Amino acid sequence: MEQKITHHLTDExxxxxxxxxxxxxFNLMVATHVSLCDExxxxxxxxxxxxGAMLEEASEHDMALAPGSFAATMALIAGGAPEEIRTQHPQDAVLPQPLQDYAGGGIDSIKWRAVGMGVKQAILPTSKDASARLLYIPAGVAMPDHGHHGIEMTMVLQGAFQDDDDYFARGDVEVADSDLHHTPVADIHEDCxxxxxxxxxLRFQGLLPKIAQRFARI
Incomplete structure (x- = not known):
């Protein structure tokens, strides 16, 4: 049975x-989440x-839009490219289509880099104002206790993790800000x-995580 998504992105x-x-x-996160979440x-x-309604109203008062420009504008607003120029990859059981476009293929094509305690990561190419990475966390492993200087959004693609009283499975997104200090733990039944x-x-307390942070770029 398909897992029901219970943790969603905010309206903001x-x-x-x-x-x-x-x-x-952040656009990549939203595109990936909405590809799985109907809500x-x-x-x-x-x-x-x-x-779109606002653009149409403005165009009626200001100037006519060139043919196809409205559709192209809305595609840009949604963070996507016109259908005819999107790269299509074979369906993957772990990575949704928007994420495959950035990763260059399915989960088997990911080049992981070890960051300690069996945890691996793969940094994805995005603009410098925010970073995106895939994380591989072995079943039962806890991530280092940490806080946040900004916003961190984490979406589960495989397995699940526990964070205090909340449980996050495939499609769920945890949105953390400077008020949250936590230690997520991967579910024991499957690698996350x-x-x-x-x-x-991120904001770490321990010396070793602080040292690893410089090399992991987190």
Whole structure:
């Protein structure tokens, strides 16, 4: 049975995505999440419709749009490319299509780099205002206790993780800010693979995590 998504993106993030004001890494997170989440996809489409109506009203008063320009504009607002120029990859059981476009293929094509305690990561190419990475966390392993200088969004692609009283499975997104200090732990039943995006370095307390942070660029 398909896992029900219970942890969604906020309206603020979804509206920023529709308006084209988010960093590239955050756009990647939203596109990946809404490819699996009917609820958030419907909310994005509603914000797109509002933006489209505003563009149409403005064009009637200011100037006529060139043929096809409205569709192209809305595609840019949604963070995507016109259908005919998107790269299509074979369906992958772990990575949704938007994420495959950035990773260059499915999960088997990922070039992981060890960061300690069996945890591996693969940094994805995005603009410098925020970072995106895939994380591989062995079953039962806890991530180092940490806080945040900015926003961190973590979406589960495989397996699950526990964070205090919350449980995050495939498609779920944890949105953490400077108020949250936590120690996520991968579920013991399966290795956990996540997409994580941040707009500022994490805040670690221990000496070893601080040293590893310099090399892992987190």
């Amino acid at each position: 993030i979804l509206m920023g995505y529709a308006a084209g004001t988010l960093p590239e890494a 958030c996809r419907a909310r994005v489409e509603s914000y797109d419709a509002v933006g 693979i996540c997409l994580a995006v941040t707009d500022a370095p």
